[in-house]
Amino acid sequence: PETEQSRQLRALIDGLDEMNRALMLFYLEGFDHAEIAALLGTSPGNIATRLNRIKARLQSQLAKE
Secondary structure (H helix, E strand, C coil), X not given: CCCHHHXXXXXXXXXXXXXXXXXXXXXXXXXXXXXXXXXXXXXXXXXXXXXXXXXXXXXXXXXXX
């Protein structure tokens, strides 16, 4: 059964722009930074930075709710 927090997280991820949503979904599926970078046509360093920013934003939004 899905928890309230996981429903909120899913809603927040659904609200991301297309690129960031894809990035998060690949991350949640267990892809590493190099694999995600290859799929999205960018560098692993860029993926790491973007993931950190997205996770911080999602945590902040979850804390507000």
